[in-house]
Amino acid sequence: MNLLQRFVMPGFNGVLEIVILSIAFYYILLFIRGTRGVQVLFGLALIFIALILLTYFFQLDTLNWILQRSTFYIVFGLLVIFQPEIRQALAELGRRHFFGGPAFEQSTVDNLVSAADRLSEQKIGALIAVQRDIGMRTIRETGVQIDSELSPELLVNIFYPRTPLHDGGVIVQNNRVVAAACVFPLSQRDELSRTLGTRHRAAIGITEETDAIALVVSEETGSISVAYRGRLRRGLDEERLRRVLVSVLLADKPRPTRASKWPAWLRLKPMSPKPAVASPRGEEHVA
DSSP states (O other): OHHHHHOOOOOHHHHHHHHHHHHHHHHHHHHHTTSHHHHHHHHHHHHHHHHHHHHHHHTOHHHHHHHHHTHHHHHHHHHHHTHHHHHHHHHHHTOOTTTOOOOOOHHHHHHHHHHHHHHHHHTOOEEEEEOOSSOOHHHHTTSEEEEEEOOHHHHHHHHSTTSTTOSSEEEEETTEEEEEEEOOOOOOOTTSOTTOOHHHHHHHHHHHHSSOEEEEEOTTTOOEEEEETTEEEEEEOHHHHHHHHHHHHTTTSOOTTOSOSTHHHHTSOOOOOOOEEEOTTSOEEEO
């Protein structure tokens, strides 16, 4: 009874604070789910809880004083550990949805699909990133500036073996090829297959840091893959590739054959996995 008497119902401000904190913690856990930082956060939480219990039961005043004074350093350490996730979250907040994103036309999708199909038939390795809302200026500066109209012929000529610009990635912006031979950041995720080559890791890496969508053509097998939001879909044919590009690049345009725009990417049925073995050139080889 005494315990019930001590219990006080929170007022409006208390309820509001609980709701705000619940939403904040929910989105933080949702955002870091599946990242390398989750394991680090789980380990730190276990250590912190163990130290609190130890100081409470054994009355270790000195250790308790150190824990209280180390709060700032713990927060600073979390900022360092989750630096990639925090940067991506801030980039998402800074996206230019309120002012209108880049306008993509159906011709952009057609040119990309045609180029990927030609490159796949000739087994020419390629890496193409389509810039959306988040800018890629620093990555563009690592390559050669082009600023030319997008066409399948241009992409095939760029990636043709032993040409000056074939090594590296191409950036497409506003239906134009703006740079070639660019150096894309490689994904450092531990759960990625070791058979993935440099192109595929670069495609995943660029989509982890930006909202771009990346196309990859394997030099060994000619298979077409697409990376988006850190996810890689492999072994796409022409029709499936077109569906993915339309669902991402033309999501804001009305289409009579689609009841919804973004879920089309999620509704793609995964292909049956095929055994892959590493090759000397660093690309994957599907048996």
